[in-house]
Amino acid sequence: MSIIVSLREVNKVYQTGDTSIVALDSTSLDIYSNKLTLIVGPSGSGKTTLISLIGCVVYPTSGRIFIDGQEVTGLNEKQLALVRLDKVGFVFQHFNLLQPLTALENVMQPLLLKGDDAKQAKLRAEDVLKRVNMLDRKQMLPRKLSGGQKQRVAIARALVTDAPILLCDEPTASLDAKSAGIIMSDLKVLSQEGKAVIVVTHDLRLKQYADEIIYVEEGKVSCSSNSEVLNK
Amino acid sequence: MIKTALKFMRYDKPKSIGVIVGIIISVFLIGQQLSTLFFLTNLMGGIEIHSNSNEDDIWIVDELSKNINALNPIDERLVQEVKSIEGVLEAFPVIIASAPATFKDGKTATVLLIGSQGPSFVAGPKSDVVFEGNRDELNSTGNISIEYFNERSWKTELSINETIEINKKAATVKVKTKYAQGYGGNYVYTNIDNARFYSNYPPFQINLVIVRPAKGVDIQQVIDTINGTFMGLSAWRSKDIRDITINEILVRTNTGVSFGSLVVFAIISGFFIIGLTLYSSALDRLQDYGTLKAIGATNSYVSRLILMQAVLFACIGFAIAYALLILFQKGLENVGMTLDFNGPFSLGLFIITLFMSVGGSLFAVFKIRKVEPASVF
Numbered sequence: 071m072s073i074i075v076s077l078r079e080v081n082k083v084y085q086t087g088d089t090s091i092v093a094l095d096s097t098s099l100d101i102y103s104n105k106l107t108l109i110v111g112p113s114g115s116g117k118t119t120l121i122s123l124i125g126c127v128v129y130p131t132s133g134r135i136f137i138d139g140q141e142v143t144g145l146n147e148k149q150l151a152l153v154r155l156d157k158v159g160f161v162f163q164h165f166n167l168l169q170p171l172t173a174l175e176n177v178m179q180p181l182l183l184k185g186d187d188a189k190q191a192k193l194r195a196e197d198v199l200k201r202v203n204m205l206d207r208k209q210m211l212p213r214k215l216s217g218g219q220k221q222r223v224a225i226a227r228a229l230v231t232d233a234p235i236l237l238c239d240e241p242t243a244s245l246d247a248k249s250a251g252i253i254m255s256d257l258k259v260l261s262q263e264g265k266a267v268i269v270v271t272h273d274l275r276l277k278q279y280a281d282e283i284i285y286v287e288e289g290k291v292s293c294s295s296n297s298e299v300l301n302k
Numbered sequence: 303m304i305k306t307a308l309k310f311m312r313y314d315k316p317k318s319i320g321v322i323v324g325i326i327i328s329v330f331l332i333g334q335q336l337s338t339l340f341f342l343t344n345l346m347g348g349i350e351i352h353s354n355s356n357e358d359d360i361w362i363v364d365e366l367s368k369n370i371n372a373l374n375p376i377d378e379r380l381v382q383e384v385k386s387i388e389g390v391l392e393a394f395p396v397i398i399a400s401a402p403a404t405f406k407d408g409k410t411a412t413v414l415l416i417g418s419q420g421p422s423f424v425a426g427p428k429s430d431v432v433f434e435g436n437r438d439e440l441n442s443t444g445n446i447s448i449e450y451f452n453e454r455s456w457k458t459e460l461s462i463n464e465t466i467e468i469n470k471k472a473a474t475v476k477v478k479t480k481y482a483q484g485y486g487g488n489y490v491y492t493n494i495d496n497a498r499f500y501s502n503y504p505p506f507q508i509n510l511v512i513v514r515p516a517k518g519v520d521i522q523q524v525i526d527t528i529n530g531t532f533m534g535l536s537a538w539r540s541k542d543i544r545d546i547t548i549n550e551i552l553v554r555t556n557t558g559v560s561f562g563s564l565v566v567f568a569i570i571s572g573f574f575i576i577g578l579t580l581y582s583s584a585l586d587r588l589q590d591y592g593t594l595k596a597i598g599a600t601n602s603y604v605s606r607l608i609l610m611q612a613v614l615f616a617c618i619g620f621a622i623a624y625a626l627l628i629l630f631q632k633g634l635e636n637v638g639m640t641l642d643f644n645g646p647f648s649l650g651l652f653i654i655t656l657f658m659s660v661g662g663s664l665f666a667v668f669k670i671r672k673v674e675p676a677s678v679f
């Protein structure tokens with residue numbers, strides 16, 4: 071079990087006109103591989119801001135962020151894109167599959183972005199689709215898939231580069247209870263296999279899957295390991 | 303990337319068809335206007351183009367004459383004087399003059415007599431436009447040529463050996479040319495004496511001397527000597543006299559401005575139709591481009607993805623427009639309008655297409671570059 075993401079006194083302030091909104095107050099935290107970390111908190115509390123910082127899609131206003139030992143604060147747009155590609159797999163609430171591309175092509179996309187050759191990318195993508203049980207639908211366009219199926223394809227896309235971090239923003243919010251359960255079990259297995267799985271949610275029922283829980287409230291973060299929580 | 307670009311294009315069929323139709327319409331319009339303009343400029347310089355003068359020859363005209371289709375008279379004795387200039391091998395007198403013609407069926411037309419001495423016929427016709435008859439016969443008294451496409455536009459039937467009247471004097475058609483057309487002038491080739499006779503040209507006057515310099519001499523030096531020796535005359539390279547003629551006509555008749563503004567209008571409207579359609583289709587795919595960025599695509603990658611689509615649209619639209627232009631060309635061929643889609647012309651048209659398509663796509667590129675990867679969470 072090792073630290074894969076570290077935030078040191080990171081804060082994020084959004085400036086809109088004259089008003090500035092503190093979306094995330096000065097926060098220091100570590101996230102571990104091999105664990106499923108849940109981020110919970112009320113709407114507007116700063117969960118997405120936190121996950122965006124971890125996922126290197128926004129710059130912090132101040133503080134330092136380390137991903138897999140590398141400091142990412144201060145990298146330019148191109149370098150950050152490369153960090154995302156190499157280190158982070160994203161799973162979104164609304165799946166965000168590329169509509170014009172088939173399931174297979176969606177999963178191949180990160181590999182193509184890395185510059186892999188198409189033939190190898192295809193073999194690897196088929197491998198991962200098989201793992202999420204979607205190989206038989208690889209030629210289908212996203213709009214023909216059910217919600218749970220889309221999310222499985224999205225997870226395959228997040229896994230295909232074997233990135234150490236899996237960031238999931240409300241991965242079950244658009245799914246029914248049964249599909250949500252399947253997705254969460256899948257994510258749990260992935261964390262047990264060594265990935266740092268980070269899940270943002272409103273849904274407190276997901277606590278049963280968590281190893282660590284991060285609470286966010288009005289931009290302030292408090293952490294606890296799930297065993298402590300359950301023991302309380 | 304090409305494959306991904308094609309998938310994006312195919313996914314949004316109505317807009318993609320919109321872009322392609324936009325390209326086809328503007329490229330077809332531009333190609334049609336430009337090729338017609340070039341056809342007309344060829345007509346304007348038709349006398350030079352269809353002459354047997356080569357590019358080293360020097361054309362001497364009155365210094366006030368800026369249009370080979372309408373030349374002022376000059377003194378015939380000039381020919382002998384020019385021959386004595388160093389570096390001049392030959393000097394040929396030419397008369398180019400218009401005259402009214404009447405055909406057997408009573409129809410009338412104005413013809414442009416172009417007379418130079420046989421058998422060289424330096425002012426034309428070129429042997430490759432001689433379609434019927436024997437050019438050498440034009441050197442005999444009373445013999446003339448007529449143009450196949452003029453005969454058709456006059457809606458009269460003229461066969462070889464038939465007689466027409468020019469300035470009320472009988473002339474015999476001995477040659478038919480094809481494609482020797484001028485700008486508003488119906489070329490009738492003959493020898494210089496016939497040209498003088500039928501146009502009532504004053505004795506001892508001509509209006510053009512074509513000079514053939516000796517091999518290897520400095521042409522510019524010969525031109526300078528002629529310009530320095532003879533007051534009131536101008537010597538031109540054959541290509542230059544064609545160019546000043548075209549310029550003069552384009553400016554005087556506003557042809558240049560009217561064709562030019564149509565082409566510019568087609569380019570601008572094409573640019574905006576293509577640009578706005580691409581922009582609106584990029585807006586539809588905002589989520590996809592944002593997601594691409596979030597999962598690790600750089601701004602340069604998404605920009606290239608859009609530019610690639612623009613290039614592919616340009617290729618498809620150009621191919622279809624070009625096919626339509628070829629059909630247009632074939633359709634006009636039998637009325638004597640020979641549009642020339644040569645290599646440089648086609649390349650230029652393709653570059654204009656790329657400019658409209660790639661230029662128009664920049665609206666979309668700028669929009670997509672501004673999309674925050676965080677926006678898709």
Ligand SMILES: Nc1ncnc2c1ncn2[C@@H]1O[C@H](COP(=O)(O)OP(=O)(O)OP(=O)(O)O)[C@@H](O)[C@H]1O
Nearest residue numbers: 084086091092093112113114115116117118119120
């Ligand atoms: N791009 C932005 N510009 C300005 N303010 C922003 C921006 N993004 C977020 N905020 C503000 O920062 C605060 C935290 O937002 P954030 O999206 O992180 O909340 P959240 O916990 O994810 O909420 P939800 O559960 O509704 O998704 C909110 O007050 C929000 O209005």
Ligand SMILES: [Mg+2]
Nearest residue numbers: 117118119679
């Ligand atoms: Mg959120």
